[in-house]
Amino acid sequence: MAEINKEKLLWAYERMKLIRTFEDRVAGLFAEGKLPGFVHLYAGEEAIGVGVISHLTDKDYITSTHRGHGHCIAKGVDVSPMMAELYGKATGACKGKGGSMHIADVDKGMLGANGIVGAGGPLACGSGLMAKTLGTDQVTVCFFGDGAAEQGTMHEAMNLASIWKLPVVFVCENNGYAETTPWGYHCAAKDISDRAVAYDMPGATVDGTDFFAVYEAAEVAIERARKGEGPSLIECRGFRYYGHFEGDAMLYFTEEEKARNRARDPIESFKKRVLERGLLSEEEIAGIDAKTAKMVEEAVEFAEESPWPVPEDVLTTDVYVSYP
Amino acid sequence: MATRTLTFSGAINEAMRLEMRRDPTVILMGEDVAGGATLPHMEGEGKEAWGGVLGVTKDLVTEFGRDRVLDTPISESSFIGAAVGAASTGLRPIAELMFVDFFGVCFDQVFNQGAKLRYMFGGKAQVPMVIRTMIGGGFRAAAQHSQSLYSIFTHIPGIKSVVPSTPYDAKGLLSAAIQDNDPVIFFEHKVLYGMEGEVPEDNYVIPLGVADVKREGNDLTIVTLGRMVHFSLEAAEKLTGDGVEVEVVDLRSLSPLDEETILASVRKTHRLIVVDEANPRCSIATDIVALAAGQAFDYLDAPPTMVTAPHAPVPFSPVLEDAYLPSVDTIVATVQSLL
Numbered sequence: 001m002a003e004i005n006k007e008k009l010l011w012a013y014e015r016m017k018l019i020r021t022f023e024d025r026v027a028g029l030f031a032e033g034k035l036p037g038f039v040h041l042y043a044g045e046e047a048i049g050v051g052v053i054s055h056l057t058d059k060d061y062i063t064s065t066h067r068g069h070g071h072c073i074a075k076g077v078d079v080s081p082m083m084a085e086l087y088g089k090a091t092g093a094c095k096g097k098g099g100s101m102h103i104a105d106v107d108k109g110m111l112g113a114n115g116i117v118g119a120g121g122p123l124a125c126g127s128g129l130m131a132k133t134l135g136t137d138q139v140t141v142c143f144f145g146d147g148a149a150e151q152g153t154m155h156e157a158m159n160l161a162s163i164w165k166l167p168v169v170f171v172c173e174n175n176g177y178a179e180t181t182p183w184g185y186h187c188a189a190k191d192i193s194d195r196a197v198a199y200d201m202p203g204a205t206v207d208g209t210d211f212f213a214v215y216e217a218a219e220v221a222i223e224r225a226r227k228g229e230g231p232s233l234i235e236c237r238g239f240r241y242y243g244h245f246e247g248d249a250m251l252y253f254t255e256e257e258k259a260r261n262r263a264r265d266p267i268e269s270f271k272k273r274v275l276e277r278g279l280l281s282e283e284e285i286a287g288i289d290a291k292t293a294k295m296v297e298e299a300v301e302f303a304e305e306s307p308w309p310v311p312e313d314v315l316t317t318d319v320y321v322s323y324p
Numbered sequence: 325m326a327t328r329t330l331t332f333s334g335a336i337n338e339a340m341r342l343e344m345r346r347d348p349t350v351i352l353m354g355e356d357v358a359g360g361a362t363l364p365h366m367e368g369e370g371k372e373a374w375g376g377v378l379g380v381t382k383d384l385v386t387e388f389g390r391d392r393v394l395d396t397p398i399s400e401s402s403f404i405g406a407a408v409g410a411a412s413t414g415l416r417p418i419a420e421l422m423f424v425d426f427f428g429v430c431f432d433q434v435f436n437q438g439a440k441l442r443y444m445f446g447g448k449a450q451v452p453m454v455i456r457t458m459i460g461g462g463f464r465a466a467a468q469h470s471q472s473l474y475s476i477f478t479h480i481p482g483i484k485s486v487v488p489s490t491p492y493d494a495k496g497l498l499s500a501a502i503q504d505n506d507p508v509i510f511f512e513h514k515v516l517y518g519m520e521g522e523v524p525e526d527n528y529v530i531p532l533g534v535a536d537v538k539r540e541g542n543d544l545t546i547v548t549l550g551r552m553v554h555f556s557l558e559a560a561e562k563l564t565g566d567g568v569e570v571e572v573v574d575l576r577s578l579s580p581l582d583e584e585t586i587l588a589s590v591r592k593t594h595r596l597i598v599v600d601e602a603n604p605r606c607s608i609a610t611d612i613v614a615l616a617a618g619q620a621f622d623y624l625d626a627p628p629t630m631v632t633a634p635h636a637p638v639p640f641s642p643v644l645e646d647a648y649l650p651s652v653d654t655i656v657a658t659v660q661s662l663l
Contacts, residue, residue, distance in 0.1 A: 036642050037464035088464070088641030099466045099640030115468030116429065117398045150397035151429070178398050180359040180374045186397035252359060252374065311647030316636045 004215065009279055010288070012054060012211060016046040016267050018292040019070045022079055023242070025296050026069070026086060030246040035086050039100045041242040042070030044209075047266035048173050048236045049074040051214030052141055055222040061109045061127040061140040063120030065173075066101050067240070068113025071143055077105040083299035089306035096309045097318065117178075118151025120144055121170070125157050128166030132228070139225045141169045141218075147178025149192045158233065162199040167225035169218070172235040173208065179244045180252040193235040201231050208236030209266040212273070238266070325524040333380045333517035335491035336456070339498035340381070340418060342527040344388055347416060350502060353394040353403055354420025354456075358385035377422050378458070378517055400426055404455065405433035411453035411507070412441055418502060421457040424473045424511065438507045439482035452505045454498070459487070460551055460601060461638050461649050462515040470638035470645075472550070472602035474511050478578040478611070484508040484532055485578040489553035491521035493576060496530030504532060513551045533580030537589065541569030544595040544659055547586055547612050549575040552599045552650060559655035570659060578608050583615060590616050594625040595662050599650055604632040626662040631655055 004012075023043040029035050042049065045067070053062065053074040064071040072082055077093065085092030086100050093105055104112035111127065114120055124142035131138040148154055149172055161168045172192050176183050189195060196203025202221065206213040214236055221232035239261040243250045250258075274280040330338065344350045358381075359374025375382025385393040396403040400421060407419040421427060427434065434455070441449045461470040477485045484506050488494040494512070501508040538553055539560050546556045553574045560570040571589050575582070590596050596616050600609040613628040631650045639645055 037466060037640060038469070085640075088643070092641075094640075096641035096644060097467075097639045099464065101466055101468065102640070115466065116426065118429070147398040150399045152399065152401050153429070178355070179377070180356045181395050181397070185395065248374075308643045309641050311644055315639065315644055315647055316634050319636045 006279065008054060009274060010284065012050050013270060013274070013280065013285065014288045014292060015050045015074050016211070016270065017288055018079065018295060019043070019046045019049070019073045020267055021292045021296045022073060022082075022299070023069060025300065027242060027246060029300070036088055037099050037101070038245045039086065040067040040245045041240070042067050044239050044241040044261065044266070045173055045175060046070060047211040047214050047270065048171065048208045048238060049143070051211045052169070052171050052218040052234075054215055055218055056109070056139065056141065058109055060138050061111055061124070063111045063124045063140065063142045064113045065120065065143055065145055065148065066113060066115055066117070067145070068103055069100070072103055072105065072110055072113070075105075075110045076108050077110055079295055079299040080302040083303040084306045087303040087306070088308070089303055090309040091302070091306040095314060095318075097314070118144065118148040118153040121148075121154045121157030122160075124168050124170075125160050125164075125166055128161060128168040128231075129164065131167050132164070137226050139167045139169065139222050141171055141222070143171050143173055145178065146172060146174040146176065146183045146187065146192065147181075150178070150186055158195070158199045158201070158231065161231040162201050165228065165230040167228065168231045169221045169225050170231060170233045171218070172233065174235055174237050175240045177244070177252065182252070191235060193233055196233040199231075199233070201233055203233040203235070205235040205237060208238030209264045209269060211266060211270045325526050325528070327522045327524045329520050330491050330523040331517065332491045332494050332512075332519045332521070333378065335495035335521075335523045336380055336498055336512060337382065337384065338523070339495045339502070340384060341387065343499055343502040344384070344392065346527065349414065349416045350418065351392045351394065351410070351415055352381060352384060352418045352420065353396050353407065354381070355396055355398055355422055357381040357420050358390060358393050358395045376420060378514065380512070380517065381420065400430035401433055404430040405437060407453045407455070408433055408438040408441070408451055408507070411438075411451045412449050416452050416502060418454045418456060421455050423469050424457045424459045425468045425471050427457070427473065434477075435480045435483070439480050442506075443482060450505045451507045454501045454508045454510055456510045456512060458514045459511045460513040460515055461645055462551070464640060464642055464645060466640040467637040472600075474509075474578055475602055475607040475611075477509050478608055482507065483579065485511065486532060486576065487511045487513075487549045487578060488576060489516070489550055489574050491519065491523050493530060493536065493574075495523055496528050497532065497576060499527055500529040500532050503529065508532070511550070515551055530576070532577045533582055534576065535582035535585040536574045536576055537571060537585065538574045539570065539572040541571040542593055543569050544597065544662060545571045545573060545589040545593045546597050546599055546655070547573045547575060547589075548599040549578070549608070550601060552601050555650060555652050556599050556655060558652045559659065562652070562656050563659055568659065568663060575608070583619075586612060586615060587620050590620045591623045594623055596624070596628040597631060597655070597658055597662065598628070599631045599655055601633060601649060603635055604630060605635060607632070629658060629662060631658050
C-alpha cells in the first residue's frame with residue numbers, strides 16, 4: 001500500500017462519512033415529502049468517489065452521473081447549497097433550476113450531475129482537450145455507471161481520449177444494476193475494464209468498497225494522465241444501499257444480496273483498517289462523526305430557511321449569455 | 325362493449341397486451357420493461373417486476389416471456405435502431421424510450437433511418453414500429469426529464485406522432501399505432517398515468533389523424549393536446565359562469581393532422597387559442613396558428629393566440645415549474661382577452 005498521510009486519511013473519512021450522512025438524511029427528507037422530483041442516492045459507493053478524488057485538486061474536473069451527490073461532496077462542494085438545491089430553493093447550488101440530477105459547481109471543477117446516462121464521457125474528453133490544448137496539467141475524471149458502459153457515447157469517448165492522448169480517467173462505478181437490470185444481463189464482457197484493451201489504454205478492476213484499492217488504482221491512472229501519457233479505465237465493483245431512485249422498492253435485489261452488501265460496507269471497512277493499524281484513533285473518528293452530522297443538520301436548516309426562487313426574476317434567465 | 329374504469333397507464337398496458345395476443349410479431353423492448361422479473365438470480369424470490377420505470381409495462385413479461393418482452397441495456401441507439409431493423413424485416417416492435425429527452429442519444433436511428441427507409445427505397449420497405457415515450461412537466465424532474473418534444477418529430481416526414489389525453493384514447497390510439505404500417509411515436513404524459521376513465525374491455529382502434537372535440541362551444545376554439553386538454557377543459561368550465569362557451573379540440577394526432585376539424589371549429593367560433601405545454605418556437609402551436617391564419621383568415625375576429633411554456637428549459641424548483649407550465653388561470657385570462 002502506498003503511503004497515505006494522516007491528513008489525507010482524516011479528509012477521506014470525513015468526506016465518506018459526510019456523503020453517507022447526507023444521503024441518509026436525504027432519504028429521510030424525501031420520505032417526508034420535503035424533496036421534489038427524483039433523487040438517486042450514492043450511499044454504499046463512497047469509497048469510489050472519495051478514493052479517486054483524493055488525487056484531484058479544485059482545478060481538476062469531474063463529470064458525474066444522475067447519482068451525483070457523492071461526487072459533489074468528494075470534490076468539495078458545500079453541502080448547504082447542495083441541500084438547498086435539492087429543496088429547489090433560491091440559495092441552491094444551481095439557484096433551484098437544476099435539482100438533484102443537475103447539481104453542479106463549476107468553480108469546484110464539478111461539471112454536473114447528469115440526467116442522461118453516458119453523457120459525461122464526451123464532456124470529459126472536452127475538458128481533457130482544453131487541458132491538453134492550453135498546456136495545463138489539469139486532469140478530468142469521468143465517473144459513469146455500469147449502465148452507461150453500454151452507451152455508445154462511452155465507447156466513442158474512450159476511443160477519442162485514447163487517440164488524442166487526453167488527460168482523462170474513466171472510472172466505471174459498477175454497482176451491479178442499470179436501474180433494475182443486472183450487470184450480468186446487460187453486459188457481454190466479463191469485466192468492463194477488459195474493454196480498455198480495445199482502446200489501447202490501461203484497464204483495471206478493483207474492489208469499489210475498498211477505499212485503499214480505489215486510491216491506489218486512481219493514483220496510477222491520474223499520474224499517468226497528468227504526465228500527458230493518456231487515459232485509463234478503472235472499473236470499481238461496488239453496490240448501492242438505496243434503490244435506483246428514492247421510491248424504488250428494490251424488488252430486483254435478493255435478501256441474500258442485501259445482507260452480503262451490508263457486510264462489506266466501505267466506511268466500516270475503512271474504519272476497521274485505520275483503527276487496527278493505529279492510523280486514526282477512536283476519538284478522531286468520533287470527532288468527524290459529530291462534525292459531519294452537524295454539517296448535514298446545518299445544511300438542512302439552511303435549506304429549510306432559504307427563500308423560494310421568484311419566477312418573474314429567474315424563469316427565463318440563464319438560458320443564454322446574451323439574447324436581445 | 326363492456327367497459328370499466330382503468331387508469332391511463334393501465335389502458336396503455338392493456339393495448340399492448342391485447343395486440344401482443346392478437347399478433348405474434350408484436351414484441352416489446354426497452355430499459356427495465358421487464359425489470360428484475362424472471363431472471364435466473366431472482367428464482368424463488370417470487371417478486372414482481374418493475375415493469376418500466378413507472379410500471380406501465382408491468383406483468384407483460386409474465387404472460388409473454390422474455391423472448392417477446394426484452395429488457396435492453398442502456399443503449400438507446402442500438403435498441404431503437406434494432407426496432408427499425410426488425411420492423412423493416414417482419415416484426416412489429418414496440419420500443420419504449422423511457423423519456424422523450426433520451427431521443428437525444430438515438431436520434432439518427434429515428435429520423436435518418438426509421439423515418440426515411442420507405443421513401444429512400446422507393447416504397448419497397450415499411451417500418452411498422454411504435455416508440456412509446458414519456459413527455460411533460462409536473463414531476464419536478466427538471467430540464468432533461470420533462471420536455472414535450474413532439475413538435476420535433478412532427479416536423480419529420482415519414483413519422484407519425486400521437487399524443488393521447490385520456491385512458492380511452494390512449495388504448496384505442498396505441499392499438500391503431502401498433503397496427504399501423506408506419507413508424508409511430510406515441511407520447512405519454514407522465515402526469516396522466518394515474519388518471520382514471522371508462523375503457524372498453526375489448527380491443528378497439530381510434531384512427532390516427534382524427535382530432536376529437538372534447539367540449540363543444542360557439543365563442544372560442546382552444547386547440548390543445550395531452551395534459552393541456554384537461555387544463556383547457558377546466559378553464560372552459562370556469563368560463564361557463566361568465567356565459568362564455570369554449571370549444572376544446574384535442575388533436576390526438578399531430579401527424580397526420582386533422583386540419584378539417586380544427587378549421588371547422590375556428591370557422592364556427594371565429595377565435596383560436598392553441599394551448600401547448602411545449603416551448604413556443606417552431607412548434608405544433610405555431611403550426612396550427614399558421615393553418616388558421618392561412619385557411620380561415622376571413623373568419624377570424626381576433627388574432628390567433630398561443631398559451632405555451634416560455635422559451636426556456638424546464639426548471640426544477642416547484643415554484644418555478646408551476647410558473648413555467650401553462651395554467652388554468654392563464655388560459656382563462658387569455659380567453660377573456662380575446663372576447
